[in-house]
Amino acid sequence: MNPEIAKVAVIGAGAMGSGIALLFAKSGIYVHLVDIEQSLLDSGIEKINKLLKRSVEKGKLEVEEVESIRSHIIPMLDIKKAMEGVELVIEAIIENEKAKKSLFSKLDKICNEGVIFASNTSTISITELASVTNRASKVIGMHFFNPPTVMKLIEIVKGKETSSTTVDTITKLCDKLGKISVPSNEAPGFIVNRVLWQFLNEAYSILDEGIAEKEHIDQAIKLGLNHPMGPFELSDYIGLDVVFYMGEYISSQLGEKYKTHPLLKKMVEEGKLGRKTGEGFYKY
């Protein structure tokens, strides 16, 4: 890998950001983990601590290793300070184009010109995100899967102006993280989420049309397609708001065939976002 990538910043300490930070720390890379409120940073660190504790209990990590991994993750609220000395920034904030553009525009003014900006967006155009910066050749999609420490895949998404040097650097970094990277040209939802969106939307229709109960749909998909989770379990795991934003973006770009099922919209409006709120399609 590029020998210079020894320190990164991860913006957003939610489900993905905390997992991504842990993944880097496990590979010996220092991480400045940023969020907008101390309580959110605290809950990100708590998630990391729980994952580390579980790894020790399962015998996958030694207690002495935990201390070293934890020392590689530095939680920070001051975004300016968090950019000091980093070679790569990975944003993992809310799936909203305006919010991500506003962040990249701000970061572009703070960071040295050599710093690579990677977005963990599930769907949004990398070219669009790059357009608010003066470093389009250094803006790239690095799409992790949930949970980032476990899932093997990282989709590497090229914007129109992403340079081959940036792609090479990120590909080597993925190798160092022990992941398998798959390159994709830019398109709404890239590879996996374009397929996933149609799959989930179809499951919502089957439920809404009264064809089968959610438990039975989940069971059928798990056994019939050899999936580890059914579509409703998976939706709750990802977060219904995250699925909703992903679908709204894909349908806005690709048209009627991809339209969000009203059932999903209704549940998001009711605040039933899945595991993170204690209720989604199932109760937790």
Ligand code: NAI
């Ligand atoms: P989340 O809601 O769990 O976490 C987002 C975090 O970002 C929150 O803690 C929030 O306070 C913080 N945040 C928002 N604006 C910020 C800002 N301007 N500066 C700093 N922090 C800010 O969301 P999650 O699930 O972690 O998703 C994050 C991104 O990762 C989204 O783009 C999503 O589409 C993508 N993604 C999500 C996956 C999933 O399964 N949940 C899988 C792969 C990608």
